[in-house]
Amino acid sequence: MKITTVKTQPIDGQKPGTSGLRKKTRQFMQPHYLENFIQSIWNGIGGVHDKVLVLGGDGRYFNDRAAQVVLRMAAASGAARVIVGQGALLSTPAASNLIRQRRADGGIILSASHNPGGPDEDFGVKYNISNGGPAPEDVTNRIFAATQEISEYHIVEAQDVDLSRPGKTALAGMVVEVVDPVVDYKELMQGLFDFDAIRALFASGFQMRFDAMHAVTGPYARAIIEGELGAPAGSVINATPSPDFGGGHPDPNPIWAKPLMDLMMGAEAPDFGAASDGDGDRNMIVGRGCYVTPSDSLAVLAANAHMAPGYRHGLKGIARSMPTSGAADRVAEALGIPCFETPTGWKFFGTLLDAGRATICGEESAGTGSDHVREKDGLWAVLLWLNILAARRVSVASLIAEHWARFGRNYYSRHDYEGIDSTAATRLMDDLRARLPDLPGQVVAGMTVSGADEFAYDDPVDGSHTGGQGIRIGFDGGGRAVFRLSGTGTQGATLRVYLERYESDAARLGMESQEALAGIIAAAGELAGIRARTGRESPDVIT
Ligand code: G1P
Numbered sequence: 001m002k003i004t005t006v007k008t009q010p011i012d013g014q015k016p017g018t019s020g021l022r023k024k025t026r027q028f029m030q031p032h033y034l035e036n037f038i039q040s041i042w043n044g045i046g047g048v049h050d051k052v053l054v055l056g057g058d059g060r061y062f063n064d065r066a067a068q069v070v071l072r073m074a075a076a077s078g079a080a081r082v083i084v085g086q087g088a089l090l091s092t093p094a095a096s097n098l099i100r101q102r103r104a105d106g107g108i109i110l111s112a113s114h115n116p117g118g119p120d121e122d123f124g125v126k127y128n129i130s131n132g133g134p135a136p137e138d139v140t141n142r143i144f145a146a147t148q149e150i151s152e153y154h155i156v157e158a159q160d161v162d163l164s165r166p167g168k169t170a171l172a173g174m175v176v177e178v179v180d181p182v183v184d185y186k187e188l189m190q191g192l193f194d195f196d197a198i199r200a201l202f203a204s205g206f207q208m209r210f211d212a213m214h215a216v217t218g219p220y221a222r223a224i225i226e227g228e229l230g231a232p233a234g235s236v237i238n239a240t241p242s243p244d245f246g247g248g249h250p251d252p253n254p255i256w257a258k259p260l261m262d263l264m265m266g267a268e269a270p271d272f273g274a275a276s277d278g279d280g281d282r283n284m285i286v287g288r289g290c291y292v293t294p295s296d297s298l299a300v301l302a303a304n305a306h307m308a309p310g311y312r313h314g315l316k317g318i319a320r321s322m323p324t325s326g327a328a329d330r331v332a333e334a335l336g337i338p339c340f341e342t343p344t345g346w347k348f349f350g351t352l353l354d355a356g357r358a359t360i361c362g363e364e365s366a367g368t369g370s371d372h373v374r375e376k377d378g379l380w381a382v383l384l385w386l387n388i389l390a391a392r393r394v395s396v397a398s399l400i401a402e403h404w405a406r407f408g409r410n411y412y413s414r415h416d417y418e419g420i421d422s423t424a425a426t427r428l429m430d431d432l433r434a435r436l437p438d439l440p441g442q443v444v445a446g447m448t449v450s451g452a453d454e455f456a457y458d459d460p461v462d463g464s465h466t467g468g469q470g471i472r473i474g475f476d477g478g479g480r481a482v483f484r485l486s487g488t489g490t491q492g493a494t495l496r497v498y499l500e501r502y503e504s505d506a507a508r509l510g511m512e513s514q515e516a517l518a519g520i521i522a523a524a525g526e527l528a529g530i531r532a533r534t535g536r537e538s539p540d541v542i543t
């Protein structure tokens with residue numbers, strides 16, 4: 001087979017963001033765009049000669065074509081083997097698991113996560129390292145540097161590899177091993193959770209609805225929840241991955257998973273509802289009449305994880321991203337274990353998990369996971385919830401009420417202003433940054449600022465320093481507002497405003513979040529001049 005070397009030139013803007021390179025699908029489909037980036041990954045990691053890689057994606061439009069390109073480029077650069085999910089599918093956590101189990105050198109995940117898919121929507125490529133986790137900043141920086149220097153790429157000229165059946169084939173001397181995407185992941189889950197107890201829960205008439213949102217978790221959820229755990233057929237819905245996610249937005253939050261929310265808030269609600277995103281690493285948890293915020297979910301899981309066999313010896317530590325609420329910190333304190341505060345993005349948890357300093361991690365953006373892989377894991381969170389409910393036999397609402405009664409409640413909400421003008425967004429952040437030293441003591445919308453800074457992180461394991469990770473404003477009384485610009489969007493800028501307030505008064509635990517946070521919302525809006533600068537009257541998405 002012929003290896004072709006194609007002359008190319010650097011393409012602007014191939015800088016990996018919070019989670020890999022995400023762009024409009026049509027941009028990825030432009031001549032050389034994908035090839036340049038893949039070659040830059042190879043160049044940035046010191047080549048793939050003799051290496052073993054894992055490859056899979058969330059099934060979105062262009063996933064199949066891109067997988068063939070990656071295979072031909074891995075073969076051209078001398079990779080020994082690529083382990084690829086059947087149909088080029090692998091959920092992000094399953095890919096992380098495969099990299100670890102097979103001791104691969106790394107992996108390519110084709111996904112733009114929860115962003116919509118299709119020719120006019122989004123596509124993405126992530127590189128994960130040998131621990132199974134997202135490439136850390138030094139690696140993504142080298143990849144980005146390589147995109148700016150690239151002058152040629154190498155690709156094998158060959159027919160498409162048949163990825164429709166498990167088995168091994170050869171491509172220019174490289175082994176292509178097609179594996180069932182679900183089998184290894186299912187085994188991993190079996191080892192962590194008490195499947196017998198969950199089976200007994202379903203056998204007792206417990207009802208659930210899992211919305212796979214037409215994305216990659218469908219086959220996993222069907223095989224595990226309906227297949228292994230005996231939930232009745234139909235418990236998992238929208239379970240066939242489709243290239244455009246059924247025309248939807250595969251983001252498991254109350255806005256985009258509205259049909260599930262409506263069901264769970266209605267008279268016919270099952271006991272438990274859950275959803276996962278495009279690539280299967282996010283989760284949403286809802287009880288009958290009771291939405292659980294991701295920050296609360298992390299805290300509840302951490303407080304009860306010992307009920308699952310995989311965590312019966314307890315947790316070494318908890319880690320959460322800075323904008324995530326402090327609910328988990330209170331659990332860590334009660335358990336006498338450390339709680340780490342990291343920048344946004346799963347890549348910052350990797351060192352803590354590798355070093356055995358944290359067992360469970362989470363982000364307010366519907367990401368929860370543990371040291372079983374090095375990615376967040378949607379179905380894992382759902383199964384841990386099921387395991388806890390099977391052990392406790394109480395409703396989600398009473399488990400949450402019990403948790404707040406014990407630890408207090410961190411009222412929490414995130415307001416997103418999407419697709420705003422990038423210059424206006426940068427200016428808003430710059431101006432706020434410039435005012436940081438003067439803010440303490442000022443009274444804004446009736447709230448007194450107690451502290452103001454920009455979050456920076458020194459990794460306690462590898463000593464790396466990451467700055468510019470969000471502006472934090474603390475208010476007298478313990479509330480806070482955090483401002484950050486999204487690093488995963490593909491159009492304009494998205495301003496995220498994270499709002500939080502702690503309440504321990506038993507009589508005040510049952511408020512509606514927006515109402516409980518009204519004072520902080522008003523102060524945050526005025527401080528940053530959100531309305532004037534973005535031209536928006538209200539956020540596009542409130543979670
Ligand atoms: C968002 C979330 C972040 C998450 C990332 C990838 O990033 O906020 O917590 O890790 O998606 O799923 P952002 O767009 O805020 O940079």
Ligand code: ZN
Nearest residue numbers: 113114279281
């Ligand atoms: Zn995702």
